[in-house]
Amino acid sequence: xxxxxxxxxxxxxxxxxxxxxxxxxxxxxxxxxxxxxxxxxxxxxxxxxxxxxxxxxxxxxxxxxxxxxxxxxxxxxxxxxxxxxxxxxxxxxxxxxxxxxxxxxxxxxxxxxxxxxxxxxxxxxxxxxxxxxxxxxxxxxxxxxxxxxxxxxxxxxxxxxxxxxxxxxxxxxxxxxxxxxxxxxxxxxxxxxxxxxxxxxxxxxxxxxxxxxxxxxxxxxxxxxxxxxxxxxxxxxxxxxxxxxxxxxxxxxxxxxxxxxxxxxxx
Amino acid sequence: xxxxxxxxxxxxxxxxxxxxxxxxxxxxxxxxxxxxxxxxxxxxxxxxxxxxxxxxxxxxxxxxxxxxxxxxxxxxxxxxxxxxxxxxxxxxxxxxxxxxxxxxxxxxxxxxxxxxxxxxxxxxxxxxxxxxxxxxxxxxxxxxxxxxxxxxxxxxxxxxxxxxxxxxxxxxxxxxxxxxxxxxxxxxxxxxxxxxxxxxxxxxxxxxxxxxxxxxxxxxxxxxxxxxxxxxxxxxxxxxxxxxxxxxxxxxxxxxxxxxxxxxxxx
Amino acid sequence: xxxxxxxxxxxxxxxxxxxxxxxxxxxxxxxxxxxxxxxxxxxxxxxxxxxxxxxxxxxxxxxxxxxxxxxxxxxxxxxxxxxxxxxxxxxxxxxxxxxxxxxxxxxxxxxxxxxxxxxxxxxxxxxxxxxxxxxxxxxxxxxxxxxxxxxxxxxxxxxxxxxxxxxxxxxxxxxxxxxxxxxxxxxxxxxxxxxxxxxxxxxxxxxxxxxxxxxxxxxxxxxxxxxxxxxxxxxxxxxxxxxxxxxxxxxxxxxxxxxxxxxxxxx
Numbered sequence: 001x002x003x004x005x006x007x008x009x010x011x012x013x014x015x016x017x018x019x020x021x022x023x024x025x026x027x028x029x030x031x032x033x034x035x036x037x038x039x040x041x042x043x044x045x046x047x048x049x050x051x052x053x054x055x056x057x058x059x060x061x062x063x064x065x066x067x068x069x070x071x072x073x074x075x076x077x078x079x080x081x082x083x084x085x086x087x088x089x090x091x092x093x094x095x096x097x098x099x100x101x102x103x104x105x106x107x108x109x110x111x112x113x114x115x116x117x118x119x120x121x122x123x124x125x126x127x128x129x130x131x132x133x134x135x136x137x138x139x140x141x142x143x144x145x146x147x148x149x150x151x152x153x154x155x156x157x158x159x160x161x162x163x164x165x166x167x168x169x170x171x172x173x174x175x176x177x178x179x180x181x182x183x184x185x186x187x188x189x190x191x192x193x194x195x196x197x198x199x200x201x202x203x204x205x206x207x208x209x210x211x212x213x214x215x216x217x218x219x220x221x222x223x224x225x226x227x228x229x230x231x232x233x234x235x236x237x238x239x240x241x242x243x244x245x246x247x248x249x250x251x252x253x254x255x256x257x258x259x260x261x262x263x264x265x266x267x
Numbered sequence: 268x269x270x271x272x273x274x275x276x277x278x279x280x281x282x283x284x285x286x287x288x289x290x291x292x293x294x295x296x297x298x299x300x301x302x303x304x305x306x307x308x309x310x311x312x313x314x315x316x317x318x319x320x321x322x323x324x325x326x327x328x329x330x331x332x333x334x335x336x337x338x339x340x341x342x343x344x345x346x347x348x349x350x351x352x353x354x355x356x357x358x359x360x361x362x363x364x365x366x367x368x369x370x371x372x373x374x375x376x377x378x379x380x381x382x383x384x385x386x387x388x389x390x391x392x393x394x395x396x397x398x399x400x401x402x403x404x405x406x407x408x409x410x411x412x413x414x415x416x417x418x419x420x421x422x423x424x425x426x427x428x429x430x431x432x433x434x435x436x437x438x439x440x441x442x443x444x445x446x447x448x449x450x451x452x453x454x455x456x457x458x459x460x461x462x463x464x465x466x467x468x469x470x471x472x473x474x475x476x477x478x479x480x481x482x483x484x485x486x487x488x489x490x491x492x493x494x495x496x497x498x499x500x501x502x503x504x505x506x507x508x509x510x511x512x513x514x515x516x517x518x519x520x521x522x523x524x525x526x527x528x529x530x531x532x533x534x
Numbered sequence: 535x536x537x538x539x540x541x542x543x544x545x546x547x548x549x550x551x552x553x554x555x556x557x558x559x560x561x562x563x564x565x566x567x568x569x570x571x572x573x574x575x576x577x578x579x580x581x582x583x584x585x586x587x588x589x590x591x592x593x594x595x596x597x598x599x600x601x602x603x604x605x606x607x608x609x610x611x612x613x614x615x616x617x618x619x620x621x622x623x624x625x626x627x628x629x630x631x632x633x634x635x636x637x638x639x640x641x642x643x644x645x646x647x648x649x650x651x652x653x654x655x656x657x658x659x660x661x662x663x664x665x666x667x668x669x670x671x672x673x674x675x676x677x678x679x680x681x682x683x684x685x686x687x688x689x690x691x692x693x694x695x696x697x698x699x700x701x702x703x704x705x706x707x708x709x710x711x712x713x714x715x716x717x718x719x720x721x722x723x724x725x726x727x728x729x730x731x732x733x734x735x736x737x738x739x740x741x742x743x744x745x746x747x748x749x750x751x752x753x754x755x756x757x758x759x760x761x762x763x764x765x766x767x768x769x770x771x772x773x774x775x776x777x778x779x780x781x782x783x784x785x786x787x788x789x790x791x792x793x794x795x796x797x798x799x800x801x
Binding site: 329451 | 547548549550551552553554555556558559560562563570579580608609610611612614656660661662663666
Binding site: 012013014015016017018019020021022024025026028029032036045046074075076077078080126127128129132 | 540542544549569571572573574575576587588589591592593594595596597714716717718719755756757758759768769770771772780781782783
């Protein structure tokens with residue numbers, strides 16, 4: 001089998017229109033034997049942080065040298081640059097708007113190139129759909145083994161933001177936020193073990209988390225360990241503190257959702 | 268081409284988060300040439316019967332020796348066992364919570380193993396996401412041809428429930444339920460030809476089905492045969508009695524949905 | 535590698551039930567090495583125009599000789615014929631209800647066959663699910679290289695409708711319609727550059743578009759060029775005039791949706 005890099009897609013294009021289909025068509029037209037896998041195409045529209053969370057949670061499970069296409073791109077057609085980033089053992093093509101920030105955070109070796117070699121683009125290049133016209137064809141050529149240096153010059157001034165961390169609020173108290181509500185209604189907060197190790201390692205005698213109209217005071221280690229109908233905290237598979245209800249939607253019970261404030265106090 | 272088993276996914280992880288992407292990453296990392304096909308990742312959250320219906324309706328169309336990954340797993344992290352089931356000519360990996368019950372019902376040859384060989388797992392194994400840490404990697408190794416006996420010992424006390432059948436209610440009357448509303452708004456009931464053959468073979472002079480606020484008295488053999496704006500019964504492609512409206516949502520017209528009671532009386 | 539045609543799917547079967555999974559199972563059972571790509575399975579239920587838009591926007595990006603399966607089929611089980619259309623450099627299998635009309639519009643070479651060779655069907659053929667029983671298996675055999683002439687006789691009286699065009703309303707005024715609201719909330723109208731070239735080539739001094747409760751008087755060339763919170767017009771990637779808001783849903787701001795009337799007047 002010839003050299004091949006796998007391709008993944010993480011976009012906010014949705015699954016109802018033809019947008020993702022058009023991107024895949026462009027890829028297969030350039031590389032009929034390409035292997036293309038959706039991570040998700042249902043990132044919240046225009047929401048760069050939501051896209052950053054999705055790709056940062058999934059990329060590392062794929063084979064090294066995979067090409068991850070990440071298109072949450074409200075600035076398409078404006079001055080923002082298209083990027084090819086080589087981060088750890090993975091490749092990423094994405095607009096230069098910070099959507100790779102949480103990937104950068106997890107890796108030490110980062111090389112970022114400004115994609116300028118337009119002979120790899122789908123012509124004519126529109127002002128409205130670079131997923132189809134730039135990112136998909138660049139990924140297709142990368143998947144065939146074209147060297148990363150062929151796509152443009154290295155840059156260092158790419159956009160990078162910090163993951164939103166909980167803020168201290170006086171002594172032994174923090175204010176965080178719900179990053180997202182997942183399909184189960186679990187409230188995924190921005191609180192990580194490194195932020196407040198005491199509640200995860202058991203050294204805190206007691207704690208109180210407030211979110212929406214709810215108070216949560218118990219941390220368990222599996223969803224099944226939560227008594228039914230009651231809100232619990234858990235360290236989720238994504239590495240964040242989650243608020244959940246066993247077999248029900250915590251978002252509904254707590255009256256909270258993406259963006260809701262999360263209070264955390266050690267007692 | 269080397270030996271390969273196809274892999275399918277049936278889960279309640281949804282398509283909005285990275286969960287399914289992470290599972291696929293784990294699979295491809297173990298077996299880059301794997302062929303992975305989604306049946307659906309939109310099973311109703313925590314709903315084992317809904318997952319059981321989905322996999323039982325789809326698996327038999329796939330090539331024999333396909334590995335079907337079925338993860339509706341509210342008990343993850345608790346005592347429920349991970350299973351490898353060899354059922355008829357297909358393989359299944361799933362939690363031991365009954366989600367394979369409707370598959371077992373369709374086949375005679377059933378061998379079930381308790382997956383215990385943790386060198387096939389993605390390490391470290393979390394308490395919250397065995398889809399990624401156990402079921403995906405086990406499926407990947409199976410897809411590469413690892414023998415089923417390598418994954419754990421055979422067991423016979425696996426969980427198995429009966430499909431919910433309509434209950435007799437006096438003479439020539441039954442009470443059933445809407446199993447699900449599909450994307451078209453068709454109300455899929457739990458009534459099958461074996462339950463009330465008279466209405467399907469034409470020997471019943473007349474019948475009345477009540478569901479929501481509607482009464483249905485006519486059975487037709489195609490959706491197109493239904494007069495517009497009117498509710499009809501049909502034997503659907505899944506083998507269940509459905510209530511539908513030609514080019515419209517029966518669920519809306521009848522005011523009924525998953526879980527609604529269905530009355531059936533022969534006249 | 536043996537001869538192979540890629541397969542795409544465009545259907546209204548949704549992603550929540552097993553329907554698309556069953557179609558893929560049938561395909562892989564006939565042709566285990568098939569390459570199957572979803573364009574979208576979320577076409578509006580029963581909506582032939584919506585399906586026609588989706589496939590017409592996506593097919594041309596795929597490699598020539600791709601087999602596009604297009605199943606929006608409210609007439610399943612009735613007299614409508616199953617078709618194999620060779621249109622330009624692509625193949626299509628679809629019901630004869632006009633769902634390929636917007637593809638026909640883009641190509642000059644059109645050959646349409648009535649699929650009658652039932653030894654290529656999945657037996658028994660139901661009256662309710664020809665996606666699984668006819669269109670999927672025919673696509674699978676086509677993907678293996680079976681000649682198109684084997685599936686049935688050529689016909690010329692296939693169903694074909696015209697794309698809905700804006701209608702003149704007096705002097706320098708037109709009435710159009712919103713064809714669809716996409717995932718971003720962009721209102722995609724049926725107005726194309728050929729209909730009113732003046733607003734796209736800059737020769738119109740000024741124009742006014744009315745849609746829902748909104749008036750739009752500015753055309754820009756990228757989404758990012760639109761001031762936030764304000765409605766703008768743009769020539770979208772699909773070749774239609776769109777109404778959008780930078781990083782927000784125009785449908786919400788304008789109070790308009792699929793089917794809303796669009797007025798356009800040159801000033």
